[in-house]
Amino acid sequence: MIHDKLDINWYQGDNVVEIARELLGNVLCTNIGGQQTKGRIVETEAYAGTNDKACHANGQRKTRRNEIMFAAGGHAYVYLCYGIHHLFNVVTNIEGRADAVLIRAVEPLDGIEAMMHRRGVREINRQLTAGPGMLTAAMGIKTLHNATRLDGDTIWIEEGETSENQQVISTTRIGVSYAREDALKPWRFYIKENPWVSKY
DNA sequence: GTTATGATTTACT
């Protein structure tokens, strides 16, 4: 079965919410530290640039941290949250439009041994990748991978199985209550009844 | 220069 890497142009559409939904079922791949890992994306959230109070780039606020969000779609935006967790986003839209999709959970496919080793767990269970900080740890993604191009050979996304049977649920985003009315936007997407979707 | 804080996880009472 051939899986094609998503083309850089794929990321540059102007509807970040739609892209977040379409990312479900595709496969996030990393080749870091000599270990290749792959995981099917089962949960995402859209962050809609300057009009979204939950987005780091809201109100055209451009800083050193979120600078990469203003670049053209197809880059990785990785940053450290709570001093502990690395969060991985896919930058979308064209240069100057700071949209991004947060990858919140994946289902492990390849390199599971490496993931378990990085996470320090012995069994394959939700502890591996069912959460935005967990999946980056499992797949070896660190802040040094910020601004990585997703058409390279370190981090990329492949087309997944055709997902006719997957039912997509949309609901509110998590951990953004500070964003007031924008916290109510139903911009979190996940695959129904998939056991790897994050808790809370 | 200082200080507050978070797109979370984990451990503990």
Add this chain to the structure above:
DNA sequence: GTAAATCATAACG
């Protein structure tokens, strides 16, 4: 159920 861990960044002086 609640709280601690832990630090780069952003906002301010």
